[in-house]
Amino acid sequence: MDTYDLLMDLLGRGDARYRLIDHAPEGRTGPASELRGHALVQAAKCLVVRVALGRRTRRYVLAVVPGDRRLDLDGLCDLYGGTEASFAVREVSERLAGCVSGSVTPFALHPDLELVVDPDLLVHDEIFFNAARLDRSVAMATEDYVALAAPRLAKIAGTASR
Template identity: 65%
Template sequence: MSAATLLPAPAGVGAGVGAGAGVARCRVSAGRLLPSGAAGSAHAGGGLDVHATLAALFRSSGARHRFIPHAPEGRTDEASVLRGHPLAQAAKSLVLRVALGKRRRRYVLAVVPGDRRVDLAAVADLLGGTEASFAVREVAEQKTGSVSGSIAPFVLGSPDLEVLVDEGLTGHDEIFFNTGRLDMSVALDVSDYLALARPTVASIAER
């Protein structure tokens, strides 16, 4: 995909098609999906409609995926039961704050298997930081455009956020995650995910 591809919005619901009639256009730049002006549709909290944007990306790129509607659920273990897959295939996305030195910090989106905990020390070491901690809820939701429990393993409209993925997730054929909504998830082919999200893959989960 080129570095400035415009993606049209999906029209309906179903495998390969997103929910809702809102307009969602974005451009892909250095692994980040950025809204094109005011074209991103608003969700309940305002801003970009994460689900519609991801649906447009999957459809435009030909990514192998299927949407899975379910009862509202943000807990990874319970959502995995509703979706019908092993917990290890769940992509658990966490916004972390990494201290880089005096008054310097950066935020990253750490993605780990649902049956593992993120290794904060490993993340800090990977980025040359002094320590890593969980971002406060308000910051995490603002940077991802999603309520806690529904964060997808993609960066949407936040150019200062980098995606880190634990290598344990890459051994599966597909991964599962919420798409910015508590009542909607997706099963996505792992090779397609890596091609679209362009994350840094490393050992960032506790073993």
């Protein structure tokens, strides 16, 4: 079962309130938000980050921030008591997320991936994200997302993106 099918199964089993939005293939948050027709602040920007905890120890985090904001890598590093945080290399990110870069979902479906969401994303009734595909997205009730994903909540969003 691919990641899209896993996601659809999870949403179905969880009785989530959601709708699918088909659109032209797009993996960048701003253009995808325009195609889906919603405010950028409602987009779940999903980033796989490697946090170094020591010389040979690391943890991978799926960090989710509002689409109009940058990720505060230093803040995420501090949250885990790490020594350094950086974006995971593409092949690791895609392996852990189970989909191509730009289509990462805000669900940690791999056991080596920990989910952290900035609470500023969750102030909206509905959030939007790519559905493990570049050409299909999900609009989902925020409270259902929180119930299904059970994320760790932390202020990890930095300043607004350019």
